[in-house]
Amino acid sequence: MRIEVVRSGGFTAVPRQAAVETADHPEGARLAALAEAALASPAAPDAPAAPDGFRYTVTAGGRTLHCAEPHLTPQQRELIHRVLGEGA
Amino acid sequence: MGVFCSIVPPHVLDRLARSSDPSVSAAARRTLEHDARQRTRRRLATAIGPSGATAVSARPADQPDRTVYDARHQDTLPGRRLRAEGTPPIADTSANRAYDGLGATFETYLRAYGRHSVDGRGLPLTASVHYQEDYNNAFWNGEQMVFGDGDGRVFLDFTIPVDVIGHELTHGVTQYTANLDYQGQSGALNESVSDVFGSLVKQYSLGQTAAQADWLIGAGLLAPGIHGKALRSMAAPGTAYDDPHLGKDPQPATMDGYVSGSADEGGVHINSGIPNHAFYLVATALGGHAWEQAGQIWYDVLTGGSLRADADFAHFAAATEAAARARYGEGAQLQAVRAAWSTVGVAPAAAPASGLPRQNPGEQTQEA
Ligand SMILES: [Zn+2]
Numbered sequence: 001m002r003i004e005v006v007r008s009g010g011f012t013a014v015p016r017q018a019a020v021e022t023a024d025h026p027e028g029a030r031l032a033a034l035a036e037a038a039l040a041s042p043a044a045p046d047a048p049a050a051p052d053g054f055r056y057t058v059t060a061g062g063r064t065l066h067c068a069e070p071h072l073t074p075q076q077r078e079l080i081h082r083v084l085g086e087g088a
Numbered sequence: 089m090g091v092f093c094s095i096v097p098p099h100v101l102d103r104l105a106r107s108s109d110p111s112v113s114a115a116a117r118r119t120l121e122h123d124a125r126q127r128t129r130r131r132l133a134t135a136i137g138p139s140g141a142t143a144v145s146a147r148p149a150d151q152p153d154r155t156v157y158d159a160r161h162q163d164t165l166p167g168r169r170l171r172a173e174g175t176p177p178i179a180d181t182s183a184n185r186a187y188d189g190l191g192a193t194f195e196t197y198l199r200a201y202g203r204h205s206v207d208g209r210g211l212p213l214t215a216s217v218h219y220q221e222d223y224n225n226a227f228w229n230g231e232q233m234v235f236g237d238g239d240g241r242v243f244l245d246f247t248i249p250v251d252v253i254g255h256e257l258t259h260g261v262t263q264y265t266a267n268l269d270y271q272g273q274s275g276a277l278n279e280s281v282s283d284v285f286g287s288l289v290k291q292y293s294l295g296q297t298a299a300q301a302d303w304l305i306g307a308g309l310l311a312p313g314i315h316g317k318a319l320r321s322m323a324a325p326g327t328a329y330d331d332p333h334l335g336k337d338p339q340p341a342t343m344d345g346y347v348s349g350s351a352d353e354g355g356v357h358i359n360s361g362i363p364n365h366a367f368y369l370v371a372t373a374l375g376g377h378a379w380e381q382a383g384q385i386w387y388d389v390l391t392g393g394s395l396r397a398d399a400d401f402a403h404f405a406a407a408t409e410a411a412a413r414a415r416y417g418e419g420a421q422l423q424a425v426r427a428a429w430s431t432v433g434v435a436p437a438a439a440p441a442s443g444l445p446r447q448n449p450g451e452q453t454q455e456a
Contacts, residue, residue, distance in 0.1 A: 006351075008351035008352040009351075009352045009353065009356075009357065010224070010225045010227075010357075011225055011226050011227065011246070011252065011255070011256070011306075011319075011357075012224060012225065012243065012306070012319055013319075013352055013357030013358065014224075014242075014334050014335070015335075015351065015352075049270075050227045050228060050229045050230060050234075051227065051228055051259040051270055051278065051279075051282075052225065052226065052227035052228065052256065052259065053225075053227045053229070054225060055351070055352065055353065069225075069227065070163070070165075070227075070229055070234070072163075077163065
């Protein structure tokens with residue numbers, strides 16, 4: 001499964017993007033399980049995001065999740081952090 | 089409180105309370121009622137005072153009420169209390185910088201505009217430092233400020249630039265006043281207002297004139313070796329940085345460079361360069377201390393109650409012209425405002441900002 005994370009916003013507004021293919025990744029099974037959990041929990045209703053909070057788009061297995069700081073589940077936060085390598 | 093944790097901004101709760109989903113609207117209403125009770129309690133505390141003696145008026149104190157917490161590299165807020173108002177500096181330099189920056193912001197709003205804290209009613213100022221690990225961000229969550237330490241590789245500690253602290257607290261001021269929608273042009277205005285007053289907090293703290301100010305946002309935040317001066321330049325948008333780790337500063341100075349698209353809520357941190365530059369042009373044309381006349385005009389627009397929550401650049405430009413005329417008449421101030429918007433390519437809306445301002449529940453009364 002391909003997992004892609006795109007970040008926008010934040011005070012710095014420096015965009016970040018990264019993707020992993022779980023089949024090629026040493027922790028692929030863990031990432032796939034995180035992606036399932038992350039996509040299963042929807043974003044907070046009406047996305048009451050913080051100004052300058054990071055905005056994320058997570059795509060995994062053809063499904064897409066939009067979420068925003070500070071309303072991330074622990075699984076969303078861990079997945080974003082692992083794929084992006086920073087800042088979730 | 090279920091899914092509606094207390095950090096959801098009141099205006100969002102207000103919208104949720106009208107939701108067609110009864111479970112959503114009921115939860116939001118409960119939170120709003122809870123918040124209203126807390127506000128009432130705060131006001132009563134202000135009026136009566138801690139000793140129980142009846143005060144002459146409910147006027148908030150001219151001193152801030154700051155508390156800085158340690159998030160201990162987690163995402164739970166606020167965390168462990170590190171430093172309370174009136175206590176001496178501690179070993180944690182991030183906490184001390186946050187404490188001082190909250191004070192500098194409080195002082196600027198009070199001395200320059202007679203505003204008591206973020207809500208105009210003496211709201212206690214809360215900040216959490218050391219949020220998460222290597223976190224490259226700072227934000228206002230609707231109730232408090234949150235600072236990351238930076239990764240040390242691209243960004244340093246986000247408590248370093250005082251204008252970052254002023255920027256984030258100004259998101260709180262905007263939330264309690266014009267409440268500009270955080271997307272598209274109104275979102276870029278929301279961002280710009282935070283940059284404007286963030287820079288003014290720095291200028292006020294240093295006693296600088298418009299000519300002496302650096303007009304940079306985030307100077308001192310970039311790690312050694314990163315090619316750049318800061319994150320944004322109000323004097324020359326698009327020139328703050330150019331680095332392999334960051335890319336190039338994408339801000340336009342004029343409408344010719346206006347960016348559309350869905351990322352960053354429609355480029356709110358990019359298109360803010362346009363109203364940022366307009367403010368810089370007004371301030372430098374008028375000279376002297378930028379918070380005195382240019383800042384007063386912008387402050388009048390932000391807090392005056394006539395600006396729509398979905399105002400675009402043209403509405404905002406018209407509102408600044410109206411504010412300049414109302415306060416200073418047909419003089420140099422109005423001419424400077426007109427010239428600035430013309431230079432950045434914004435034609436003021438024909439009908440000056442009208443429509444019902446959307447203030448937060450319980451916060452409709454603004455001081456004159
Ligand atoms: Zn901002």
